[in-house]
Amino acid sequence: MANVAVVGAQWGDEGKGKIVDWLSERADVVVRFQGGHNAGHTLVINGVTYKLSLLPSGVVRGKLSIIGNGVVVDPWALLDEIARINAQGIAITPDVLKIAENACLILPLHAHLDKAREEASGSAKIGTTGRGIGPAYEDRVGRRAIRVCDLDDRAVLEAKIETLLRHHNALLRGLGAAEVDGGELLAKLLDVAPKILPFADVVWKRLDEIRHTRKRVLFEGAQGAMLDVDHGTYPYVTSSNTVSGNAGTGAGVGPGQVGYVLGICKAYTTRVGSGPFPTELFDAIGERIGDRGREFGTVTGRRRRCGWFDAVMVRQAIKVGGINGIALTKLDVLDGLDELKICVGYKSQGQTLAHYPASQSRQADVEPIYEVMPGWSESTYGARSWKDLPASAIKYIRRVEELIEAPVSLLSTSPERDDTILVHDPFAT
Structure with a gap:
């Protein structure tokens, strides 16, 4: 049985909560492997919204949920979150939730x-x-x-x-x-x-036992590749490795057990907090994207910065993170725009770059090179099959695939879990 790791392919906030929930129904175990309660996931199940920060997304479905040793745990924040989710009718007990004793x-x-x-x-x-x-x-x-x-x-x-x-x-x-x-x-x-302490467990040992039962494990990442402490926009990054290579280390399993790596990215780009953002929009279109996409942080409530899709950045995240396919989210937010832009390269100090530079000064200096594509007037909200999508939306998706050099495995068209077009089932790999 295949395992799956889910990681962000941008600056976080890519819609991992819905995708992880969608996959967790097919998984037996869900493991958080890095980050802390600075990472927010929003899940909408049967019209009920659950906001998780530290708890693995599997808890809302009663799946065995594990906080790995790669996570830093605020015990008071965790207890508050458990109480809040319990109040919504989800019982979180030591039978459901395990915390690595070495976290x-x-x-x-x-x-x-x-x-x-x-x-x-x-x-x-x-x-x-x-x-x-x-x-x-x-x-x-x-x-x-x-x-x-x-x-x-x-x-x-x-x-x-x-x-x-x-x-x-x-x-x-x-x-x-x-x-x-x-x-x-x-x-x-x-x-x-x-x-x-009742939640504490020898997680590496438990996961080894699970491996021998051939159960499906979903490794849940937080933040995104461009916030990785090594590979992101340093120093404007988080303090852990967010790429899939940390799934094994942060959970206590070998790299061969991680399995299919699914990268999550929006059909546009957002960022919270300080740091470079080459495709950021400061105009009415940026405001429109932020309003339609409800771009406010789950944890902080801060308004997210919005911009066009950056194919250079996502392609780099795919290569560094070993991503096999992506889940493209929030396509519907782009509905009604006359034209769309995709960043296909950068200009920096008289040079054309096909990658995002590591230098802090170069990162602040880059200017995006755009490719312009026609938008669509039809609604894609709630689409559940390719035939429900406008031709221009399909062309946009195909061009994104070409530029990032990876296939779209899933397509999300609303916050509802069933509004998802499955192209390739990660667990079937």
């Missing part, structure tokens, strides 16, 4: 430091959500993080808090921010421990 925790001090650094950066700020994801990943790499398993050992917690505060309080003093009291932090962790 690192996001602590209140991480959000405190995150906000203090953003404020100190002024106009040079990264545009983080301020939820502490970056500082938590820094502690993980710095080998001073508190992990889920540490919640079961007071002596370890006390020693690790001392080490943490030696580092963090020095940073906070330098930023002119309030320092953290170790006793208060310890008390908070001891209070939350019995609420989180």
Whole structure:
């Protein structure tokens, strides 16, 4: 039985929630493998909207859902999210949800430091959500993080808090921010421990057992390829690897178990926060796309920046991320536009580029080279087969496939899960 990894192929917010939900009905297990509660997924099931940030999308369907070791976990945010989803009639118990015992925790001090650094950066700020994801990943790499398993050992917690505060309080003093009291932090962790520990599990072992039963596993990524800490628009990126290569590492399985990689991208481009955006629109068309696409962040509520489809960027994401096919979402948002533009290259410092440069100054300098295509006046909203699409919409999709050098496996035409055109079933690979 094939496994599938779902990753974003742009700057996040590509509509992964609906696609993951659509696939999760066919999966037996859903695994989150990176990110934190800065990643928002919106699912619409039978007219009910569920907004998830940290929970794997499979929980709303009662599928075994796993938070892998590559995720940084804010235990208080997780408990709040569980309570909210429980209130919507979805029971989330330790039988349904498992958290890797070696996953690192996001602590209140991480959000405190995150906000203090953003404020100190002024106009040079990264545009983080301020939820502490970056500082938590820094502690993980710095080998001073508190992990889920540490919640079961007071002596370890006390020693690790001392080490943490030696580092963090020095940073906070330098930023002119309030320092953290170790006793208060310890008390908070001891209070939350019995609420989180029932969900703790040896996830790598469980996934190995699942592999031998030939069940289908869906690996769920967060954010998008251009926010990858190595391959994205650095430093305006997240603090983890968002590409499919991290699915194995962040879940505790070998790379051969990841399977088919499905990249999600919109029929246009959006971005939240600071950083370069070559095809960004500052006119009425950009406003129209944002309004029709309801482009507001699930987690932050911030309005997303909108622009034309960038085929150069998506092609690069496909090659770096090992993407086998894409799910093209929100095609219907482009309905009614007289003409559409696709970025097919960049101009930079007198050169023509067919890739997105790594240099920060070059990224800020590039100008898009556009190819213009006719739009369509007919509605594609809710289309469930190719025959329901206007000829110009089909031509647009085919041209996108040519430019990104990958096939469209699924096409989404509304937030409703059944408004999906299946071209190739990833689980059938």
